[in-house]
Each structure stands twice: as structure tokens, then as C-alpha cells.
Amino acid sequence: TEPVSTTAAPDHEVGTADKSAKALAAEAGRRRTFAVISHPDAGKSTLTEALALHAKMIAEAGAVHGKAGRKSTVSDWMEMEKARGISVSSTALQFNYKSPETDPDEEPNVVNLVDTPGHSDFSEDTYRVLTAVDAAVMLIDAAKGLEPQTLKLFQVCKHRGIPVVTVINKWDRPGRSPLELLDEIQERIGLTPTPLYWPVGIAGDFRGLLRRGEDGAAQEYVRFTRTAGGAKIAPEEILDSAGAAARDGDAWETAVEESELLSASGQDHDQELFIAGQTSPVIFASAMLNFGVRQILDTLVALAPSPGARADVAGTERDVTDPFSAVVFKVQAGMDTAHRDRLAFMRVVSGVFERGMVVTHAQTGKPFATKYAQTVFGRERSTVDSAYPGDVVGLVNATALAPGHTLFTDKKVEFPPIPSFAPEHFSTLRAESAGKYKQFRRAVDQLDSEGVVQILRNDIRGDASPVMAAVGPMQFEVVAARMKAEFNVEARMEGLPYQLARRTDAESATELGRQRGVEVFTRSDGVMLALVSDKWRLQYIQKEHPELTLEPLVATA
Ligand code: G4P
Numbered sequence: 001t002e003p004v005s006t007t008a009a010p011d012h013e014v015g016t017a018d019k020s021a022k023a024l025a026a027e028a029g030r031r032r033t034f035a036v037i038s039h040p041d042a043g044k045s046t047l048t049e050a051l052a053l054h055a056k057m058i059a060e061a062g063a064v065h066g067k068a069g070r071k072s073t074v075s076d077w078m079e080m081e082k083a084r085g086i087s088v089s090s091t092a093l094q095f096n097y098k099s100p101e102t103d104p105d106e107e108p109n110v111v112n113l114v115d116t117p118g119h120s121d122f123s124e125d126t127y128r129v130l131t132a133v134d135a136a137v138m139l140i141d142a143a144k145g146l147e148p149q150t151l152k153l154f155q156v157c158k159h160r161g162i163p164v165v166t167v168i169n170k171w172d173r174p175g176r177s178p179l180e181l182l183d184e185i186q187e188r189i190g191l192t193p194t195p196l197y198w199p200v201g202i203a204g205d206f207r208g209l210l211r212r213g214e215d216g217a218a219q220e221y222v223r224f225t226r227t228a229g230g231a232k233i234a235p236e237e238i239l240d241s242a243g244a245a246a247r248d249g250d251a252w253e254t255a256v257e258e259s260e261l262l263s264a265s266g267q268d269h270d271q272e273l274f275i276a277g278q279t280s281p282v283i284f285a286s287a288m289l290n291f292g293v294r295q296i297l298d299t300l301v302a303l304a305p306s307p308g309a310r311a312d313v314a315g316t317e318r319d320v321t322d323p324f325s326a327v328v329f330k331v332q333a334g335m336d337t338a339h340r341d342r343l344a345f346m347r348v349v350s351g352v353f354e355r356g357m358v359v360t361h362a363q364t365g366k367p368f369a370t371k372y373a374q375t376v377f378g379r380e381r382s383t384v385d386s387a388y389p390g391d392v393v394g395l396v397n398a399t400a401l402a403p404g405h406t407l408f409t410d411k412k413v414e415f416p417p418i419p420s421f422a423p424e425h426f427s428t429l430r431a432e433s434a435g436k437y438k439q440f441r442r443a444v445d446q447l448d449s450e451g452v453v454q455i456l457r458n459d460i461r462g463d464a465s466p467v468m469a470a471v472g473p474m475q476f477e478v479v480a481a482r483m484k485a486e487f488n489v490e491a492r493m494e495g496l497p498y499q500l501a502r503r504t505d506a507e508s509a510t511e512l513g514r515q516r517g518v519e520v521f522t523r524s525d526g527v528m529l530a531l532v533s534d535k536w537r538l539q540y541i542q543k544e545h546p547e548l549t550l551e552p553l554v555a556t557a
Contacts, residue, residue: 127421200221422501512548
């Protein structure tokens with residue numbers, strides 16, 4: 001494969017974009033920035049491709065989830081990083097979309113789909129992405145229901161107040177009953193599902209969607225026709241109730257009855273409750289057959305919030321029409337010593353970004369040149385000339401930037417740092433050679449400040465052997481690779497037999513220190529954490545010592 005070129009595109013004239021409040025409000029208003037939260041195999045890649053197909057970005061589906069292509073982008077991440085010295089994982093896909101339901105005279109919507117890495121590369125980045133979006137699509141496999149990774153990501157959305165649209169995927173395959181799937185969502189995560197599109201035909205016999213109005217009444221029947229291999233947009237036929245009954249009698253009647261049951265239990269869409277994160281519009285779909293995909297886009301366009309003001313560290317809101325500002329939410333460092341490429345991804349919060357413009361890095365007060373700004377998707381990189389609130393831009397050679405950092409022009413602003421997330425993997429870390437202690441120490445501080453891993457210490461282990469805590473175990477490999485490449489330190493690490501971290505305090509530390517299967521640490525931000533071997537041990541301690549502080553960490557500030 002060709003190495004990706006990072007040379008600058010022809011010079012772009014900076015300062016030509018319309019920065020009037022009216023233009024900025026309009027650009028922000030037509031944008032929707034969201035992420036898909038799901039468990040591996042629920043169909044995220046297939047859906048991403050189906051969305052691209054509907055947005056006419058690609059002419060045919062089958063490339064991303066073709067047998068050869070897709071898997072390698074996931075499992076060979078490290079290999080590719082090494083070979084090319086850059087990231088190949090997709091970060092944000094942007095496309096224009098014109099919903100048939102919006103005013104034909106209006107500009108199309110701009111949709112930003114920010115990727116949540118989620119296979120072997122599930123890590124802090126997966127969570128951090130959620131700080132860059134305004135809404136999430138919770139993608140559920142119709143046969144499997146809620147799965148662990150989806151639950152974890154949902155908790156972060158809930159904590160951050162991100163509204164969630166639920167998509168029940170793979171309805172073309174045998175699965176559970178639709179009402180049972182909704183019950184599970186309600187019971188396990190306390191989110192009230194309010195279906196907008198109800199399936200006609202059981203899982204495995206997907207004929208179309210009953211569109212429910214705000215009052216839950218059947219508005220129309222969207223009947224789909226399969227295309228060969230699901231490569232094209234599935235043709236739709238819109239029928240009224242009489243037409244639907246004539247066409248798909250029993251399946252239609254069942255859907256109508258079920259939809260009425262939902263209304264009887266108050267499961268109709270309510271925009272305020274959705275934005276407040278209490279309810280979730282539901283769409284049944286088959287990403288593979290492209291059934292329900294238009295409906296997902298139309299729902300995002302109609303109901304998901306557009307980028308809005310964001311509060312800074314002092315609590316003052318930066319409005320989308322204010323001068324340029326952005327938050328870095330992810331940094332990828334090249335693994336190859338030959339290419340010290342560091343790509344920082346920022347989400348624009350306010351104003352307009354123009355490539356070539358010089359911005360200020362709030363954390364250091366230093367200027368940062370943006371000649372090499374890029375949008376990145378899959379293996380493709382292309383330069384970006386301007387970006388508006390809600391858009392994602394990758395900055396090359398961004399050595400000083402770390403997740404949570406702020407960039408701005410004109411009017412100084414600093415946004416709150418990205419919280420650290422509940423780690424589930426723990427490992428010791430020490431330098432192979434004692435003579436390298438100084439470099440080791442610098443490397444630890446650097447990787448800690450970048451949020452690659454969380455660094456925990458206690459007196460017993462001492463400074464030469466801190467403990468790393470991470471959301472995903474791949475982070476440890478990243479630490480080892482970067483220590484070697486950037487600091488010339490061979491790191492030695494050993495996994496620790498803990499599965500859980502709980503926030504604790506100095507008062508509880510002594511008693512916890514006496515417990516088997518527990519070790520207490522102080523994280524570099526001063527938070528005390530108790531690492532516990534497993535949930536049974538935790539339950540036992542909580543029962544024996546209810547006075548001890550052992551709080552779950554969802555996303556601590
Ligand atoms: P992920 O990114 O969430 O991990 O899921 P991905 O899209 O890779 O989909 C996982 C598997 O589920 C793939 O099958 C994919 O074809 C299948 N799939 C996705 N959406 C649907 C759907 O709506 N209906 C059905 N029936 N299957 C769906 P695979 O066999 O693992 O891969 P492949 O050999 O098809 O590439």
C-alpha cells in the first residue's frame with residue numbers, strides 16, 4: 001500500500017469563509033454530529049456503509065464489509081500503524097444528506113459520523129469520542145439484545161446527557177420479539193423506548209416499517225424490496241392502512257396491534273424527554289439489506305440536536321457564533337520511529353476553522369499552525385479547507401496536543417478537561433534497565449498527561465514501578481511501543497489480577513489495605529482508587545464493611 005502523503009495541498013486562501021453570526025448559525029444548524037455505540041458484530045461497519053450509500057457517497061455497498069477489506073482494518077491496527085507510521089483507523093465520516101422530509105429549498109444537512117473504535121481497539125478513545133458528539137445511535141443486534149460494550153458506552157452517554165436513538169439491527173434474521181427487546185432496554189438501562197418505526201413481519205421476515213405518529217397511530221406503511229446482495233438502496237413503496245392490510249394482512253395487523261400496545265403504555269415519542277435522555281426513539285432496520293437506513297438518517301436530521309454552545313472551565317458558554325474554538329478529543333501517535341506523526345482530532349465548537357489559520361493552544365498559550373489539517377476516513381485522507389461547529393478535523397504533527405485540550409482564535413477560551421473513564425485492565429510498568437530511570441520517568445509523565453493510560457502509584461510499589469490502568473488492554477502495547485520509539489526505553493510490564501476500580505478515600509484506605517484481593521492507589525490527578533480482584537470480592541467487602549467508600553467510576557471529572 002502507498003504511504004499516505006502528508007504534504008500540504010495547494011495554498012488555500014485563509015479568511016474567505018463567511019463568519020457572520022447568521023452564516024455560522026445556519027452552518028451549525030444544518031449539522032448533526034453523532035456516533036454509533038454498539039458491541040462488536042452488531043453491524044456498525046455495515047450500517048456506516050449503508051449510511052454512506054444513502055448519502056450517495058458511494059454507489060454500492062459491499063466494500064467496507066466485504067470479507068477481505070474490513071476485518072484487517074480492525075485486527076491489524078498495530079501492524080499498519082507500524083508499517084505506515086500513521087493511523088489507519090477511521091475517525092470521522094462527513095456527508096451531505098437531503099432528507100425527503102425537509103424543505104426542498106433548504107440546504108442539505110451535513111452529517112458527521114464519528115467512529116467509536118470497538119473491537120480489540122476498545123479503549124479510552126472509544127469513550128472520548130462521545131465527548132465530541134451531540135447524539136448517539138445505539139445499535140442492537142435483534143437476536144442478542146443489549147451487550148456489554150453497548151452498556152458501557154450507554155452509561156457514558158447517559159452521564160454526559162447525550163440523547164440516544166435506538167436502532168434494532170438485523171431484523172432480516174431470526175431474532176427476539178420486538179416487545180421483548182424494548183422491555184429489556186427499559187428494564188436494564190431505564191431508558192424508555194419510543195418507537196418511531198415498528199417492524200412489519202417478525203425478525204427473519206422483514207417486510208417493512210409501520211411509521212408511528214407522535215400519538216402512536218399508524219401513519220403509513222413503508223414496504224421495502226430487497227436488492228441483490230443489499231448492494232443498493234432498497235426501493236420503498238408507501239402504502240396507507242388499507243393498502244397495507246391488503247398487501248401484508250396478518251403481519252400488518254400484528255404491527256398495528258403492537259403499536260397500539262406501546263401507546264397504551266405511553267411509549268410515544270416526546271422530543272423534550274428524548275433530549276433529556278429519558279426516552280429513545282426506536283427504529284427497526286437491516287443494515288445489510290439497507291432497510292430502515294433512510295429512516296435512521298431522517299430521524300437524526302429531524303430530531304437529534306445540532307451543535308450548540310459549550311461551557312468553558314469558568315462555566316461561560318461559548319456560542320457556535322463566537323470566534324473559532326475547538327476541543328481535541330483523540331490523539332494518535334505514529335508507532336514508527338521513522339515517522340513521528342501525531343494526528344490530533346478536534347471537534348469544532350464555535351466559529352469557522354480554515355486550514356492555514358494560526359490558532360492558539362490554550363494549555364500552552366502557544367500558536368499552532370494548521371497548514372496540514374485533514375479529514376480522515378478509513379485509509380483516505382483529504383485536506384480540509386474549512387470546518388464549522390460539529391465538524392471533526394485531524395491535525396498532523398500535533399506534538400503538543402492532548403485529549404481535552406482547547407484551540408481558539410481571537411477570544412480566549414479553555415474547555416473543561418475530558419474526564420478519565422473507569423479502567424478495567426491493570427498492569428505494572430518498569431524500565432528494563434535501571435540506568436534508564438530518568439527517561440522512563442519522563443515517558444511515564446508524558447503518556448500520563450496525554451491520557452494514554454492512567455498512572456497509579458502507592459508507597460509499597462514505589463515510583464520506579466507505577467501501575468497502568470486502562471479501558472482497553474491494547475493501551476499497554478501502545479505504551480510499550482511509544483516508550484521505545486520516543487524515549488528509547490524498553491518497558492517491562494506484567495498484568496495485575498484486578499478487574500475493577502472503585503473510587504475511595506483516605507479514611508477507607510487502611511481497612512481496604514487489610515482486605516485480600518484489594519490494593520489502594522493514588523492516581524496522578526489525586527483521586528484514590530481501590531483495585532479489586534473481582535465483583536464477588538467487592539460485594540463481600542461491601543457487605544462486611546458498608547462504611548467504606550467504594551464508588552463506581554463511570555466518567556469521573
Ligand atoms: P461491527 O462493525 O459492528 O463489528 O459489525 P459488522 O458491520 O462487521 O457486521 C458483523 C456481521 O453482521 C457481518 O457478518 C455483517 O455482514 C453482519 N450484519 C450486519 N448487519 C446485518 C444485518 O442487518 N443483517 C444481517 N443478516 N447481517 C448483518 P460477517 O459474516 O461477520 O461478515 P461478512 O463475512 O459478511 O463480512
